[in-house]
Amino acid sequence: MSSNLFVKRGFAIEAQTAKATDEQLSEINSELALGFSLAELKEIQNYFITEKRNPTDVELQTIAQTWSEHCCHKTFKGKINLDGKEIDSLFKTYIAKATKQIRAPWCVSVFEDNAGIVKFDKGYGIAAKVETHNHPSAVEPFGGAATGVGGVIRDILGVWADPIACTDVLGFGPLDYDYKKLPAGVKQPKYVYMGVTAGISAYGNNMGIPTVNGAIYFDDSYTGNVIVYCGCIGLLPLNRYAKNAKVGDAVVLAGGKTGRDGIHGVTFASAELTEKSEEISRPAVQIADPIEEEKVKRAIIEIRDLQLASAVTDIGGGGLSSAVGETAERFDCGVTADLAKVPLKYQGLAPWEIYLSESQERMLITVPQENLMRVMEVFEKEDVIATAIGTLTTERRLKLTYNDETVSDIDMTFLFNPCMSSKVATIEKTTLTEPEFPEPANLTETLLQLLAAPNIASKESVIRTYDHEVKGNTTLKPLQGEYAGPNDAAVLKPLDDSLKGLTISCGMNPNYGKIDAYWMAASAIDEAIRNNIAVGGRRISLLDNFTWGNPEKPERLGSLVRACQACYDFSVAFKAPFISGKDSLYNESPLGPVTPTLLITAVGVIPSIQSTVSMDLKNPGNLLYIIGETFNELGGSEYYKLKGFLGASVPKVKMGKAKRTFRAVTQAIDEGMVKSCHDLSEGGLAVTAAEMAFASGYGLELDLREVIGKDLVRSDFVLFSESNSRFLIEVAQAEREDFEELMKGKNCALIGEVTKEQKLLIHGLNGKIVVDAPLETLRRSWKKTLNPEETQQ
């Protein structure tokens, strides 16, 4: 360190900013790895001039954490100039605005806390949160994914909810990616895939939280930018949602000890990955200990039930520096804390390291002084270390000491009002065209290839490594029945004394985003909702998770704006409010930027789990209907991909029709007419029909001439189109009339029948048979890609 810029004072180091030149400020910036812009550095310089002293390293690091993209979401909350038009906060303009406009009576807490909370039943609420953990997982797949799960579970504990289910959606590069083509610093996708999935199973299983829903998606751009979305759902009695901390309350740190793991995790998450990320950022990845979190969980829930604490928050990105400051800020207090009281894994940590460390399995609660003893007893009973490290104060300042030495004393208002950036966005003009190729002669072969395509193929070998049944409340499991068919959503029965169910699903269509981010987002929302509708869910709330490239690049930001516009449009159209979200930007590697990827998670309810519908066919002789219109929308489809094309005709969402379809399906389910239901997504009608058949052991005979749509002239397009808002529904002969009456005018058509013969038979547009395959062949194709063990059966 250059000696004239830094002066050691006791345990802290003072940075000489007062008279520093721009170059010197930048040097301080890089020496301490702060990640500030020059404008921010100057603002800090000015602030400390008014304080009449120089900042300490603790203060600079604290400000750096608080102002980082990861913590304050500058891109989503800042100003954007889109082709001359100013957008003041993407978040306010699109995401939050939709929720505000919908005014859903079931929303309890949206966007403001660690997780969104909606009403459930009998005074209970459901908390939901989905996190991104991409950067850490790229550097250390197992640890990155495991701590991603651990982190999102703590978010749920951070609203006093008991975690009852996990979800995970992952994105990897092609597993057979050539080693020789990998640039330095990028790990082979198979290695990342094995590590990430093992990390997720290790955390969720060991903590005893079922992993019930998810997806795995493969895309070339994920080779350098792995995607790890970890979600968690919790249950809480709404009258125990304590958030009334006040001046004088003790600030208690509980859980794992603090070490050097996970320092600068948030600044790391707010930068691009480079060749050197491994070397430089390894310490930014934390170490997971799920058993510690399991113990912390028990204690937190007991403290909640005994009503001993006044507020809770998790310690995640930014470590104590985020949790302590944000807690005080939230309750309009200041805070004093002694960092020397923090229990350490080993000695020798500087005060700033203690304050920034992202060591896992730690929670922060505030406790009225009179309850402190009882709180400590609860932690002790569960073998959890807990320490009162500070107190909430009247004076709005962040005062930190290390024993007797003051290492931070800054104004809270300054700390929590970062200068917001203004970024430039532009919408990229694409010149994509529709490919021209003849209809293949053998569509059975094409279907088999599609079933084996990595994005469609069975993920059973991964799903089975996640315990999806612990807690004994998983009513509809991710894999259906003996043949392990893919259910559209998970259904849980969270309360012992109620049959009301919770439905959890997701939607993600990154390939569409290569054509248009707007329709990608619209499709993801449609898919998440229709997956939920398919099992019987309704009253849906949404969570958004954006993984994008560097937002400093105008065209990247432009597509982000497009996606947000769709979020607003379709959230409002479907009356499905956003309740929580998280973004991960700067996903760029030596191989280029990530394909913009929006994950939509949908959380709904079903009045009684008895009406849950699974995706497997139930009885020979039953009728099969398609509901929803089919268009020649194959742009970005798995079929085009198989043929080596992207195309231009991206699937759109027809708002009015989609809403009518969803309502009709829900009504048919409520009337008990739906024997099985499966949504149409990747691979279209053919894949959906095949899945329903091979999951059940019954065959299907279908006729494409009955399918309703526009300009349908090619059988392959009808089979593999990925038009949104469509379902296949099985109905008993006896209910034919009632069902058809209900579906009148709703674009519903009878296309075939369930057969005893274990075969999928499809008549093409010319009446001739275009698909003819035994179920066993279809099933084998679907399983062989990613499930060596299951295929040996």
Add this chain to the structure above:
Amino acid sequence: MKIEEIKVCIMRVGGTNCDSETQRAFQELGVQAESVHVNELIKRRNLLDYSVLVFPGGFSFGDYVRSGVIFARHLSANLAKEMETFIDEGRPILGICNGFQIMVEYGLLPGFKGVSAYPEAALTTNEPSGFKCKWVHLKQENRGKCAFTGKIPVGKVISLPIAHGEGRLLFPKEKEEALLKTLIDEDMLVFRYCTKEGDFAEGKYPASPNGSFYDIAGICNREGNIFGLMPHPERAMYWWQQPDWTRQQQMMEYGDGKLIFQSIIDKLTKTS
């Protein structure tokens, strides 16, 4: 014993995570069941207040060494006297999944000659390796000694889920045939993995999820009061936990797991 006198202790420690559903299963059948942290039992020294002891599933102490071994040693170091009395009096003990692993590490099972000082068997890494969560079929092989299977006729095939990475039961290679003979002769064999049709798995995946010796999924001690199994009966208690309930024309109220809990309650209420 009257049903309301039955008190079940579900013993937990950091990392135990199937205690609440196990407690719920017992409570559903009308008996008192408590999930108790082992620290509390050590503090209060009241293990003998309970009539049944259950080691539920989970990852006790993280299972970072050998599954179950730390909990077993923790127990023998801190609660040995009460455990000894509990066992000597023939009170029933059930171990599910990690609980079964704990019992083997403690020496409670197989229990050829009472509690052994060293484990006489191992529950080791699955073959094929890795954690698996799925439903399996089991054939009931016990001729009447096991206190937990009285309600399940010999030869009946039941269905329960498993969720473990280390469930392959092994004996020392040189002794395995002799020990197997003892298991059979002394009626200590309880559940074996089989196909839906009831054919034994013969170690082959997927009917056998872990490659266990002789397809063994559950065994009891020579006296029949101590029983351990890898599958989870508490996850197969209710209709809505079944993997295929959406296919059923006529809904059963309970799943096969209930039979195990009901068996021990019947046994206790029928003997004075």
